Amino acid sequence: MHVSGDDLQSPRTIPVQRGGVTARNRCRSRSPHVVKSIHADWLYGESSYLARPLCRTSLTLSVRADLDIGFGTWRASLGLWDDGAVRSSWSPLRTKWRGTGKRHTFSTTLLWEFAQVPLRSLSMQVLRHLPTSALAPLTLLLVGALQIGCSDSNISLEDLEAAAAKLETTAGEDADAGAAVMEILDVEKPNLKFGFIKLTDCAPLVIAKEKGYFEEEGLNVEIEAQSNWKVLLDRVIDGQLDGAHMLAGQPIGATIGFGTQAHVITAYSLDYNGNGITVSNEIWEQMQENDPALKSDTPPHPIPATSLKPIVDSYKQEGKDFNMGMVFPVSTHNYEIRYWLAAAGIHPGMYTEENIQGTVDADVLLSVTPPPQMPATLEAGTILGYCVGEPWNQQAVVKGIGVPVTTNYDIWKNNPEKVFGVTKEWDEKHPNTHLAVIKALIRAGKWLDATDENGVLVNRQEAAKILSGKDYVGADEDVIDNSMTGTFVFQETDVRPMPDFNVFFKYYASYPHYSDCIWFLTQMRRWGQITEGKPASWYAETAQEIYKPEIYRKAAAMLVAEGKASAEDFPAEDYDGYRDVTTEFIDGTPYDAKDPVGYVNGFEIGNKDPESLAKQ
Incomplete structure (x- = not known):
């Protein structure tokens, strides 16, 4: 029986006759015992077809290898399942096939059941107590099973029975060992299909794909770069994308109706920190003239905007616009550059119902520029500085066109930056799928923040190499490596260790804290994107509508049960979602998420609300 893309409909089961199957990858079963079904995924352009297996069971043990061959990188997988079946797969990770501008991907999973082999004896219960020493012979058993299914082999069914019996005996001798077993949702x-913007903080999505974490959760994920944040959000809302790497403010802005109206939620925070503010060489030289301390090869940090204020005032007196870039109206970058400017008495402008550009009373005009275009826009003189994520601050240094003056770690230590967002409707239709995605992302975050006994990040160089690929960030590996490996280059003479510039998992960075959501709401109110005062209770209720720690906790509990994480990796069960009150801002203003009205009123520049709202 031959299977082609034209034969597949979504979804249906393809019966396979006794005696074998020939699939597109030319793997042919020669065993008379049994191909029972074929599970095939066929992706062509935007079309997707799925032929489902006859049944879904739990994976007991899997063996996987990635092979580089002449026409790309392929993954060979072999798994033992609790229904006694051995399944293998041969699928492309990266291929060199291109045609009519579309990507072609084809993978098959063949299922063998050996009627005379007691593979059920290698069930969950036995493998739960399997010692490490038994894994090697079990791997040989699985390879032997594959050989019977796909090639002529000297290994007999009797050999497999003997191997299975030996393993069962060994397992019985060590019944108290105890090992977790993975649950396949x-x-x-x-x-x-997930969307992302070419920034290094898309790393958890990329790593979850490249390290096979999505695949291990039963997911076939494509991640696709988007041209800008608006396109990305619109495509999630209209269903072209299942979810996306989002600005932390995007689910919030969409849900409260600033800009596009849609209920978008997040159950996963992708990272802390990761942004910087860069100014042109000309502006930097003028800042140095205003503050001689900045003329040092290693000037003191953090650098406030006080040395920028006389320059902005001069532009204003001469009737010239002082233009700076940020990436989106509800981006962390917008609020961070506003915070930095306002802390030095520079007005970044107000939003009103009539002025959605946020330029009312502005000393500095902030405009939207897509992140990858920031350096070129600065070099062209269209903007004089910008706030953006990496690698686009480091790119300005490499190109010699600008100087990063501060990072958002100095504006607000361990601030939330990006999230993984989906629509509420999508979550309600696909709760198990969403849970599986969060499990994979948690594992990716842990991998990214893994350290050795000396606290040195051990996986970041590999991550930088992966992210530098043209399908991902597409910047030079050396540029990405700067910040990802715990250093930040302000100037050629000023290279500083910043181990927490990118944080993906530690400090509970991946947890969706209600207090993080509320901070964004306070900034939206401060600058007029929320046009009228709100009671304190509204902030808390809105955060609960958007941030979904209950999904995160369920995924975390499953990973702990499977032995892929420890309970200490996550906040305590009685944690209420509010981080401790902090003063770790560039201006020292304390932030208490349980007093959002008082926080909004605590700034010299920005909206003020009646104190009575604080008690409501």
């Missing part, structure tokens, strides 16, 4: 939608 019954995902509603296995084929997914």
Whole structure:
């Protein structure tokens, strides 16, 4: 029986006759025992077809290898399942096939069941107590099973029975060892497409794909770069994307109706920190003239905007616009550059119902520029500085066109930056799929923040190499490596260790804290994106509508049960979602998420609300 893309409909089961199957990858079963079904995924352009296996069970043990061959990188997988089946797969990770501008991907999973082999004896219960020493012979058993299914082999069924019996005996001798077993969720939608912008903080999505964490959760994920944040959000809302790497403010802005109206939620925070503010060489030289301390090869940090204020005032007196860039109206970058400017008495402008550009009373005009275009826009003189994520601050240094003057770690230590967002409707239709995605992202975050016994990040160089690929960030590996490996280059003479410039998991960075959501709401109110005062209770209730720690906690509990995480990796069960009150801002203003009205009123520049709202 031959299977082609034209034969597949979504979803249906393809019966396979006794005696074998020939699939597109030319793997042919020669065993008379049994191909029972074929599970094939066929992706062509925007079309997706899925032929489901006859049944879904839990994976007991899997063996996987990635092979570089002449026409790309392929993944060979072999798994033992608790229904006694051995399944293998041969699928492309990265291929060199291109045609009519579309990507072609084809993978098959063949299922063998050996009627005379007691593979059920290698069930969950036995493997739960399997010692490490038994893994090697079990791997040989699985390889032997594959050989019977796909090639002529000298290994007999009797050999397999003997190997299985030996393993069962060994397992019985060590019944108290205790090992967790992975639970495969019954995902509603296995084929997914996620969007991202070319920034290093898309790393958890990329790593979850490249390290096979999505695949291990039964997900076939494509991640696709988007041209800008608006396009990305619109495509999530209209269903072209299942979810996306989002600005932390995007689910919030969409849900409260600033700009596009849609209920978007997040159950996963992708990272802390990761942004910087860069000014042109000309502006930097003028800042040095205003503050002689900045003329040092290693000037003191953090650098406030006080030395920028006389320059802005001069532009204003001469009737010239002082233009700076940020990436989106509800981006962390917008609020961070506003915070930095306002802390030095520079007015960044107000939003009103009539002025959605946020330029009312502005000393500095802030405009939207897509992140990858920031350096070129600065070099062209269209803007005089910008706030953006990496690698686009480091790119300005490499190109010699600008100087990063501060990072958002200095504006607000360990501030939330990006999230993984989906619509509420999508979550309600695909709860298990969403849970599987969060599990994979948690594992990716842990991998990114893994350290050795000396606290040195051990996986970041590999991450930088992966992210530098043209399908991901597409910047030079050396440029990405700067910040990802715990250093930040302000100037050629000023290279500083910043181990927490990118934080993906530690400090509970991936947890969706209500207090983080409330901070964004306070900034939206401070600058007029929320046009009228709100009671304190509204801030808390809105955060609960958007941030979903209950999904995160469920995923975390599953990973702990599977032995892939420890309970200490996550906040305590009685944690209420509010981080401690902090003064770790560039101006020292304390932030208490349980007093949002008082926080908004505590700034010299920005909206003020009646104190009575604080008690409501």
